[in-house]
Amino acid sequence: xxxxxxxxxxxxRQWMTSESFVTGLTVARLFPGPNxxxxxxxxxxxxxxxxxxxxxxxxxxxxxxxxxxxxxxxYFQFSAIAEVNRLLAGLAAAAAGMALSMGFKILEVxxxxxxxxxxxxxVFVSLQVFRFHLIPVVLVAGPVAMSLYxxxxxxx
Amino acid sequence: MTxxxxxxxxxxxxxxxxxxxxxxGNTLLQAYHHEVVETFGWLTNRQFSDLYxxxxxxxxxxxxxxxxxxxxxxxxHGPVWALITAYSAEIAILLPSTVVMLIAAAYWNRxxxxxxxxxxxxxxxxxxxxxxxxxxxxxxxxxxxxxxAYALSFMVCFFVLKTKISPLVFIGICGLAGVLGFVR
Numbered sequence: 001x002x003x004x005x006x007x008x009x010x011x012x013r014q015w016m017t018s019e020s021f022v023t024g025l026t027v028a029r030l031f032p033g034p035n036x037x038x039x040x041x042x043x044x045x046x047x048x049x050x051x052x053x054x055x056x057x058x059x060x061x062x063x064x065x066x067x068x069x070x071x072x073x074x075y076f077q078f079s080a081i082a083e084v085n086r087l088l089a090g091l092a093a094a095a096a097g098m099a100l101s102m103g104f105k106i107l108e109v110x111x112x113x114x115x116x117x118x119x120x121x122x123v124f125v126s127l128q129v130f131r132f133h134l135i136p137v138v139l140v141a142g143p144v145a146m147s148l149y150x151x152x153x154x155x156x
Numbered sequence: 157m158t159x160x161x162x163x164x165x166x167x168x169x170x171x172x173x174x175x176x177x178x179x180x181g182n183t184l185l186q187a188y189h190h191e192v193v194e195t196f197g198w199l200t201n202r203q204f205s206d207l208y209x210x211x212x213x214x215x216x217x218x219x220x221x222x223x224x225x226x227x228x229x230x231x232x233h234g235p236v237w238a239l240i241t242a243y244s245a246e247i248a249i250l251l252p253s254t255v256v257m258l259i260a261a262a263y264w265n266r267x268x269x270x271x272x273x274x275x276x277x278x279x280x281x282x283x284x285x286x287x288x289x290x291x292x293x294x295x296x297x298x299x300x301x302x303x304x305a306y307a308l309s310f311m312v313c314f315f316v317l318k319t320k321i322s323p324l325v326f327i328g329i330c331g332l333a334g335v336l337g338f339v340r
Contacts (some may be wrong), residue, residue: 027260028279032177034219041254041266042261053258064216065223069242071210072227073235079206083335085183090308090334092299095325097312099182099295103288104317109281116282118210123286126187128293134187138176138283140285145279151271 009043016046036060119145159233161242164249166229170222175255178280183287184219186294186313188225198229205299208318213327241256 009015028038037057044056078084110116123141126132127138157165169191176183185208192198199207207228211221226245232236267273300306312326333339 017187023264024261026277027257027264030178030280031253031257031260032175033250033257034217035176036217037219037250038253038257041257045261046260047339050258053254057254061217061220061246064214065220065246068211068214068216068220069223069227069239071214072224072242073238075210076228076231076238081201083205086334086337086339088206088209088333088334089299089301089339090306090330091213091304091327092205092329093308093334093339094312094323095209095212095294096292096299097309097326098323099185100292100309100313100314101316103285103292104184104313106281106285106288109258110285113282116285119198119282120286120289123283124290127287127290133190134184134287135173135176135269138178138287139284141286142280145202145283146272146275147279149272149275149278 015043021047056153115148119148158238159230162198162229163244164200164244165236166226166241167248169196171252174252175256177219177249178284178287181317182291183284185221187285187293188221189294189298191227191275194228199209199225201227201298208295213331220246222246223257256340296325302339308333308339333340 006018006021010018010021024039024042028035028042031038032156033041037137038047038055040060041053044053045054048055057093075088119141123137126141127134164214166315172183173187173191176187189204191206193201204225208221209217211224214220216232223246225240227242229245230241264273296306296309300309308330312323312330315321315326316323
């Protein structure tokens with residue numbers, strides 16, 4: 001997805017430089033919000049500020065969202081039908097597998113960083129074993145992790 | 157709850173969660189489940205996992221599940237309220253993070269050498285990693301009610317990581333297995 005939009009936005013249309021595109025990707029990934037939505041906010045804002053961002057977000061989400069909501073209405077209307085339920089059970093199992101794979105993909109990056117693994121395990125245990133809510137966990141773990149990774153020394 | 161009260165609780169719930177969707181969206185699934193199924197009882201466990209499957213199979217940005225959850229919350233007040241609640245829920249989850257994104261995008265390069273930026277870039281990753289695994293466990297438990305379903309999930313996970321086959325293929329196969337009655 002990001003490769004493809006880079007091709008269109010930077011190479012073909014030349015709407016922005018490759019560097020500012022990469023900046024956008026970094027910020028979109030780091031800050032809260034879905035990556036694709038954040039990226040459209042960024043690209044839109046480069047052109048027209050706030051209205052540009054709103055237009056870009058509407059462009060990327062309005063059509064698929066409306067379609068999905070219609071499917072959702074059908075679901076609530078017809079979920080008594082056995083085939084619909086069975087289909088969705090299959091889809092949910094596939095989606096659960098993909099959610100799990102996301103974790104393993106990011107795990108690759110931190111394989112040798114024991115501090116990162118320790119933070120991840122503590123976050124996991126607080127959420128899953130102690131069943132703390134996400135918001136307090138992020139509010140505590142975020143600043144703690146930031147202070148542990150605070151750049152030190154002249155070399156940084 | 158009246159339709160308006162439901163709408164208000166939906167909007168408030170997702171506004172509150174928006175800024176905690178770090179790492180790209182999926183990190184909030186457990187929190188959604190907690191609010192929508194356990195706290196408010198808008199949806200059953202079963203409906204939640206059905207809608208999750210639907211949202212994941214549909215093309216488009218990952219946060220669209222929120223719209224479906226809003227739809228479910230508003231459904232008992234009729235389809236019109238369901239749609240109003242759905243669109244409001246999606247706006248609520250996207251608005252705060254969009255505003256922060258706009259501000260961050262404008263200032264990011266100016267903060268290049270700031271220790272805040274460096275610590276933020278490095279520190280948030282491990283937290284996201286922990287959340288993602290916790291979310292996966294919750295999703296596995298919510299979506300799967302049989303050993304075969306678990307086996308299917310683990311197989312999808314394995315093949316997504318080890319091969320370059322498009323995820324759409326697995327969605328198709330699992331959907332078919334579901335229709336044929338193998339999953340439950």
